[in-house]
Amino acid sequence: VRSIDTAAAESAPGVLLVLTPDNALRLNTATDWLGTPPPDIPYCPLAGDITFSGQHVAAVVAESFEQAVAAAALVKVAYDETPAIVDLDDPKAGDGIPIDTMTKEWGDAQAAFAAAPVRICAAYNTPREYQAPMEPHGLIAHWQDYQLTVWEPSQWLDGMARTYAEWFGVPFENVRLVSPFIGGGFGSKAFAYGYGAVAAMAAKMLGRPVKLAVTRPQTFTAYGGRAATRQTVALGADAEGRIRSIVHRGINETSVDGMWVEPLGSVTSIMYATPNFSSRQNVVRVNTVVPGALRAPGENPSAFGIESAVDELAYEVGIDPLEIRLRNYAEQDPEAKKQWSTRQLREAFAAGAEAFGWSKRSPEPRSMRDGNQLIGWGVAAGTYPVRRAYGEAMVRILADGSVEVESSSIDMGQGTYTILAQTAAEVVGVPAEDVVVKLGDSRYARAGVTGGSRLAGVMTGAVHKAATAALDQLVGLAISDPNSPFHALQANTLV
Numbered sequence: 001v002r003s004i005d006t007a008a009a010e011s012a013p014g015v016l017l018v019l020t021p022d023n024a025l026r027l028n029t030a031t032d033w034l035g036t037p038p039p040d041i042p043y044c045p046l047a048g049d050i051t052f053s054g055q056h057v058a059a060v061v062a063e064s065f066e067q068a069v070a071a072a073a074l075v076k077v078a079y080d081e082t083p084a085i086v087d088l089d090d091p092k093a094g095d096g097i098p099i100d101t102m103t104k105e106w107g108d109a110q111a112a113f114a115a116a117p118v119r120i121c122a123a124y125n126t127p128r129e130y131q132a133p134m135e136p137h138g139l140i141a142h143w144q145d146y147q148l149t150v151w152e153p154s155q156w157l158d159g160m161a162r163t164y165a166e167w168f169g170v171p172f173e174n175v176r177l178v179s180p181f182i183g184g185g186f187g188s189k190a191f192a193y194g195y196g197a198v199a200a201m202a203a204k205m206l207g208r209p210v211k212l213a214v215t216r217p218q219t220f221t222a223y224g225g226r227a228a229t230r231q232t233v234a235l236g237a238d239a240e241g242r243i244r245s246i247v248h249r250g251i252n253e254t255s256v257d258g259m260w261v262e263p264l265g266s267v268t269s270i271m272y273a274t275p276n277f278s279s280r281q282n283v284v285r286v287n288t289v290v291p292g293a294l295r296a297p298g299e300n301p302s303a304f305g306i307e308s309a310v311d312e313l314a315y316e317v318g319i320d321p322l323e324i325r326l327r328n329y330a331e332q333d334p335e336a337k338k339q340w341s342t343r344q345l346r347e348a349f350a351a352g353a354e355a356f357g358w359s360k361r362s363p364e365p366r367s368m369r370d371g372n373q374l375i376g377w378g379v380a381a382g383t384y385p386v387r388r389a390y391g392e393a394m395v396r397i398l399a400d401g402s403v404e405v406e407s408s409s410i411d412m413g414q415g416t417y418t419i420l421a422q423t424a425a426e427v428v429g430v431p432a433e434d435v436v437v438k439l440g441d442s443r444y445a446r447a448g449v450t451g452g453s454r455l456a457g458v459m460t461g462a463v464h465k466a467a468t469a470a471l472d473q474l475v476g477l478a479i480s481d482p483n484s485p486f487h488a489l490q491a492n493t494l495v
Helices: 065-070 109-114 159-168 194-206 301-318 321-327 345-356 417-430 455-479
Strands: 003-005 015-019 058-060 076-078 104-105 118-126 139-146 147-151 175-177 210-213 229-237 241-255 277-286 394-397 404-407 435-438
Touching: 015 065, 015 194, 015 210, 058 065, 065 118, 109 210, 109 229, 109 241, 109 277, 118 210, 118 301, 139 194, 147 159, 147 194, 159 175, 159 194, 229 301, 229 417, 241 301, 301 321, 404 417, 417 435, 417 455
Parallel strands: 147 175, 241 277, 404 435
Antiparallel strands: 003 076, 015 058, 104 277, 118 229, 139 147, 139 210, 229 241, 394 404
């Protein structure tokens, strides 16, 4: 950015503030979502050096949304043009950065592949994908002295509150994030982004609440979405379709100034039994917004690659796609050589085949019709880990017999309010309608991220333990208080 002319915008009706890198507050760089200590450098959510199209360079705050939009059109920005790396297909992209932690190898996969009677090698690509939730991103930020309140849809109140606290150099307890309901997130609402820093900064500078709404077009530039990926999967097998070698190579895009690894070998390494395996992955920097989490990050494109390759192998050797999966069924973890705690994929295949009428499938292309339409039947499988995280809940049993449950976990449509009410009701022995569940406030008992299919298991456990402890306390009071009608009774006699 060579220059930003804000004069016309600043004199427009209703304008309160025009933010640029020149007048922005100096913020701290925050830790990432894994808690990695940040570099000791300042953070500015408005860019002076452009790394992707759609990057934020200025912000206009006005009395009304319409006035802000009109004034923003008056901001004049002059740029220097420099070469860009557009995507993974750009000749300038190169081979990328090896990610050593993604490497998995056992046996001699390359030699086994070369010696295999049947060899399949193909490329499988996925484009950039975006969450585009029905409820767009946005927030209201309000400072009262050194206390910041942010009303923002969030899948992780604790994590986002921590980021705001670190940006502005205030204690964690000085930031309150409020998000009782979410209109869809799909991974995109688990983090605080640059636009949130802009809104909170403007609110602090103006001494009044500021509302910011991300537009629909900014859905594709204000945050990441799933990275584009490229995979090459090579399968070596015998004539009966038994896999003797898997050689997997993958790359995903990331931004010029950020890092995101989409773990492309996460499913490849555990789906099928093979004595020889090799998986490696690189990350390629391109001029794009840094990618992020989107529904099963890693497992989604990883399953696409290996399952497509297994279908190619089935066609090559002339074996039914379901049968070839059963022949290569992994009875134990192929890498760790440990038995599964549970794995019922074989039974699931059988139940699905029976319900679907798989035996009626014709293997010849273009041989099946439904009236005038050509149809095809296929089979694929995937896997997803059991992820664990922390979670806390506060349970109160009130004098009128009702129960309150509080937690900073959230509900974005999966029914958290309902399942936590049911859990507390079952433990305490009251109807579910007598349980009031309060969620989505960082001042409540702390909870982890709502992602990775972990919230229900974690939070029902936390509520069950808290409700049990509350009930034990109530029973203890009932049998120990001299004024109680249950005084001197034994706890196990109370129902």
